[in-house]
Amino acid sequence: MYAFDIERPSTIADAVTALQGEDAQALGGGQTLIPTLKQRLAAPSKLVSLSGIGEMQGVCVGDDGAVCIGGATTHATVSREAAAHYPGLAALASHIGDPAVRNRGTIGGSLANNDPAACYPAAALASGATIVTNNREIAADDYFQGMFSTALDEGEVITEVRFPVPQAANYQKFLQPASRFALVGVFVAKYADGVRVAVTGASENGVFRWAEAEAALSADFSASTLDGLNMDADGMIADLHGSSAYRAHLVKVNTKRAVDAAS
């Protein structure tokens, strides 16, 4: 690590002010950022820890029935506290990393980072979630902008994420054997007005919605509806752990399994 200062504000307003300094950076659970610092791949002058901000913690249900999760809420807390309201989301949180990661890593950190193999982006996109920041609300459809890239501005803090609760949902995560991130993860959410399918791990452009599957499943929510569909391997990630054709294939397998598990 290079040397840096650290601040631990207790309100969002103070955090936003602290983040205005040059090269200041928000620190969530540090599960991505700290390893990056240790490898000297980033050199912030100041870290602003969000973990002491009470208003960014915890899970609640809004007046419209949406599950609202504070931006600094850990995966472990989501897996416990969202279970009664949005079991599909809680189940996803309970399979991120290992207990140490889940007890530190946060939803805000995960969505801000937008790792192409991360789990939460699939849930947020498939749920049509709203990413709430210190100064605006961003629809998930507008938020994810490719690998490690989001609509967030410099110094903008995710304070809350609102998930409309679907009638049925399931996340199927096929593990990358080494990291156990998603080699391919598919989140299927069925709402009264249609089905949304979001895919993580697969595309070189990060999380995306599978429109053909959504159309087919909105008409008939059954795995066999997908039999005739195929995901194009073009633009899929190819690496040590799988070719683009394999990832495209897994998108379909996982989508079908998610539908089976959700229905």
Added chain:
Amino acid sequence: MPKDSGIGASPKRREDVRFLTGAGKYTDDINIYGQTYVHFLRADVAHATINSIDTSAAAAMPGVVQIFTGADFEAVGGIPCGWQVTDRFGEPMQEPRHPVIAHGTIRHVGEIVAAVVGETLAQARDAAEAIVLDLTEKPAVVDMKAAAADGSTKVHDDLTSNICYDWGFVEENRDAVDQAIKDAAHVTTLELVNNRLVANPMEPRVAVGEYSRSDDMHTLHTTSQNPHVIRLLMGAFVLGIPEHKLRVVAPDVGGGFGTKIFHYAEEAFCTFAAKAVNRPVKWTSTRSEAFMSDAHGRDHVTKIELAMDADNNFTAVRTETYANMGAYLSTFASSVPTWLHGTLMAGNYKTPLIYVNVKAMFTNTVPVDAYRGAGRPEATFQLERVIDKAARERGVDPIALRRQNFVTEFPYATPVAVEYDTGDYEATMAKLEEIADIGGFAARRAESEKNGKLRGLGVNCYIEACGIAPSNLVGQLGARAGLYDAATVRVNATGSISVMVGAHSHGQGHETSFPQVISEMIGIPEDQIDIVHGDTSKIPFGMGTYGSRSLAVCGSAMVRAAEKVINKAKKIAAHLLEASDADIELKDGQFSVAGTDKSVAWGDVTLAAYVPHNYPLEDIEPGLEETAFYDPANFTYPAGAYACEVEVDPDTGKVTIERFSAADDFGNVINPMIVSGQVHGGIAQGVGQALLENCAYDEDGQLISASYMDYAMPRADDLPFYSVDHSCQTPCTHNPLGVKGCGEAGAIGSPPSVVNAVIDALQSGGKNVTHIDMPMSPSRVWEAMNNA
């Protein structure tokens, strides 16, 4: 009744109290007053000429004590290789200089280019970033077959080619083997890769160098499996420090698996630099450094042919292997694909004619050396895979084909130089059939199929040569050291015992199992006996722990030393009991005169030895301490049969291991619990190799599996509950304990059965897949199914 102490009992591992409570003392726990820290600047390209290194800006940075480059090490020796292999034309292998710090040329990613010694690690690291390198990159040599081609870029310009040696074994059999293959009724051919692995011990390597001006004494604290070997290699060959001025200490070591046998540049550096800066110098490897500087394992590319007559009797085996050495020869690198591999190609079978060809290749990659099993897993894998393929081609049962060809009479002289002293392969196979419930497989397969899964059963046998090694034999084969071991049994005045052993325990449980042997011999409780190891200033000598040799070789030395102690104690007892030594018997810690009720306790005799008031001083010296060196007469030959049952998900290619069974013959067993644990760990590593672990380079020589994000280690939930058995025991005929060694069996015996099981599963699903290279990741299995 199971025993609760002595040989055959399973007392819990006493060392675990400190390991599990965080009270272990590892090398990184050693911090010495005035200590400095070194940060190594490591190459991030695989192959380059170093035009210049400018350290001037770095040297001016805060906290920098001194910066070293290759030029500082010109006057000292290179890192030596401990084994000279002679090629099939009678010429010695090509042996390039292996500098402590790269000098003139960079030959692999991770090679040390400069070393910054600083007051703090952070300061040293900061300064390293200010070092300016002027490099001219060269094409990287990565693929072994391309490296062998004429006109390939050379890893070492001063060598004639990238071929370290082209070895033939047994060269005299070459023509006869060729002829037998021509004449065979059936030949099965298989090309396969034995994947490159990173050992990944839980504790990364650490070295702390210390120098005392007042007595010109060097001390190296290091994570080693064999401190005396490091003292010899580093003292005599690299730094020119005589043994009496060099102490090497390897305290608690958190796993070795072979990769901590070798003498590494970082050890020589810390020892050298401690004198140069006149302060202790400490290096603690990061995990990232470990990936690119710990010697890797395996990495063979092999073609094997198995010839059979019309009745499926094996008539000949011929192999051609390319074995990766990496950029330099690590300590035992040259011996692994040759003497630890070719000599095992007979396996458990009476194949009369065998020819093994190995081309050892230099490439721009991290050096490759022994990793749990070392050569023997590579031999077992190809042989047991080709037998499985042959059974399929011939339409015969793979177990029956093996049985038909088993060696059944012992001693058995193989056509590849070694002689098996004893064994019973039928017994372990029969035991395996029982514990693996092979009879119940068909029903389990039907059940899996109902759930949409393909189920496969894979079986293999293995044999290994352990207890390395008879010194006169290995000397003829090119070893530059003897491979005996030593122990001192020091009896204290009140009867407790310290045993100083040359074996080093880094997970094997010696502190528990070695006292069981002494306890059995003398009849005093195990808690009266302690094992001392890991410090050249405390133990007589020792070649260390690897090759499943600790008990077979060092344990034998300990038995011999204890016998000397007992003989002397009997003389003292005879004096105290006024009897003749020949009539003295030792049992349960009591010396008695045969046929009488006269006796004296162990503690009274030992006290007499140290307080010799009533003592035969004219005949024997006071004190009770004896040392023995033991050089084995032969290798030992543990053997066994393993079975793996897998389920394959036909939609994703994901393999899960449903059952794993191992029936081993380790000869006599001192502590069955520890032996089971060794087998468990070995299987985990074998399964890791078969399904998960893959050390991969790209064509530029960049290590692309350089962290746990991409290098998959086996986790507990990748493994089933194993069923292991070591009740088949044919005691080794030539060592005093009748033991064979168990440390590597699991890693040697498991990969083929996993692959055999996956092939069986796919075939059962109508997929004509005959081979998949390890690791059989989901994507590889899926590709194989798709291409079938």
